[in-house]
Amino acid sequence: MNNPKNASNDSTSKQKYLGDRGLLVFLVFLSAFAPLSTDLYLPALPTMTTYFNVPGYLTNLTLILFFIFFSVGMLIWGPLSDKFGRRPVLLVGVTGYAIAGLLCAVSGNIYQLIFFRVLQAIGGSSASAVATAIVKDVYLERKREKTLAIVQSMVIIVPAVAPVIGALLLTLTSWRGIFIIQGLLGIIILLGSIAFQETIEKRGSGSILRTLGRLGVVLKNPAFTSLLFIFSLSSISGLAFISSSSYIYQNDFGVSSQIYSYFFAFNALAMMLGPLIYIKLSNHFKRFSIINLCFGITILSGLAILLFGQSNPFIFALALFPATLASSCARPPSAYLMLDQQTEDAGSASSLMGSFATIMGSLGMIIISFNMDNLILIIGSLNIILGLLSGGLWLVVTKTPLLSKIREA
Known part of the structure; x- marks a missing residue:
């Protein structure tokens, strides 16, 4: 039988503004950045291809390059959050995500859109990189495991419903409107990041290169x-x-x-x-x-x-x-x-x-x-x-x- 240690389930850092439930919701949104940024606009890909009058593979690059740079971005933001803290990384990254989302909405050609999607990926990856680290900072033993389960379960809902919501939005707005909505979602998460109180207790020292070297x-x-x-x-x-x-x-x-x-x-x-x-x-x-x-x-x-x-x-x-x-x-x-x-x-x-x-x-x-x-x-x-x-x-x-x-x- 499972006999978990009798460790405290209280968080190491109380969230004055978010509270316990607010923090849990915040973690769900941070963990869901990738599907929110991809699945929501999937139904618009054919429309975008027609609008820009380009081959389909160019439009698909807005998706493929997003995943590539999202993955690379996580490897950078994670170590930086150990050095500078979770909150500063979120403030910088999510701000960049929100701005890039709005820039995607005003793209004049497919190449601008691809470039702004890369910027969006780099900014949004800060949220995914930091979300699991916050869980480790805040929760202990059995409570940590349960929180991981709840967050991961709730995050799964996003890729299931995002394409449906995206298709519905296309009946009300254009593909540009979907990127505006992504930018607004970024602003909402940014407000949550402002309300979020730092959870890391011991920060790393040394240069940025040495900090990134912690991956090794x-x-x-x-x-x-x-x-x-x-x-x-x-x-x-x-x-x-x-x-x-x-x-x-x-x-x-x-x-x-x-x-x-x-x-x-x-x-x-x-x-x-x-x-x-x-x-x-x-x-x-x-x-x-x-x-x-x-x-x-x-x-x-x-x-x-x-x-x-x-x-x-x-x-x-x-x-x-x-x-x-x-x-x-x-x-x-x-x-x-x-x-x-x-x-x-x-x-x-x-x-x-x-x-x-x-x-x-x-x-x-x-x-x-x-x-x-x-x-x-x-x-x-x-x-x-x-x-x-x-x-x-x-x-x-x-x-x-x-x-x-x-x-x-």
Whole structure:
């Protein structure tokens, strides 16, 4: 059974203006910056391509380059937040995001839009880099793990509803209006950042180059790096499905875009329920056992996809559901365990976690693009292979003296 330490669940720093609930909502919005910045304007991509009269690949660069620079930005903002504090980094980054969003709205050509999207990515990445670090600053032990689960569960709602909201907004405004809304959202988060009170207790010292070098120090921690690699692998299959889902349902199964959105929402439901189920299970079982179970379910789900997934869209959705549920269920304990390996440099650790997940997800998009004729087989195979690889590495690593205590945690 799980016996958490009797550590205090109170935050290390009281939030005078935000309060406990306000801080939780604030963390959800910080963690949701990426989907808010991408999924919200996805329905406008064809309109933008027509408006600028450019090839589709140029418009898609506004999405691809956003992810690349978002990932790079996290690696910069995280260490800087360890040196200068979470609040200053948020104030600078979110201000840049809001301004860049408004500049996107007034872009005169596609190249200006691409450039302003890069600036938007760099600014917005500050929020994602700092969000998990704040959780480590503020919450202790069991409360930290529950907060991670709640935040991650709520964040999943955003990519599920953002495209729907974006499509609705297009009936009321143009693509420029969507970027204005993104800029206004940035201003709202900026107001929250102003109200936010600093949570880091001990700041780093030394030059900025030395501060950025803390990323290397964190990566030299074998306990952190091994867990980082193991748990980032799940992003490959997750993003592979998301990037190919419309092709699977609309091209392979022949459903309409409206019906596709229902199937996508069903999968998003699994992502949302996973962290909540973990909270319930962790009251009775050890983290080690739950993570083992998640890897096992992922493998079995992959087998079900291979054997039955091509028959019809309903069976495919049902076969995929357990893998998605298991992946999201493993996120809170994996994030907790990775953060627990670092007594300092929480910002650097947080940024590496976010960046690695983005990089692995991008790899999944690349893999799926190599063979668009057998998407369902690839999705099933990825879940089996990655489930076996991650699960095997997990069992090996947790037998080493370095992480053997995880079995009792």
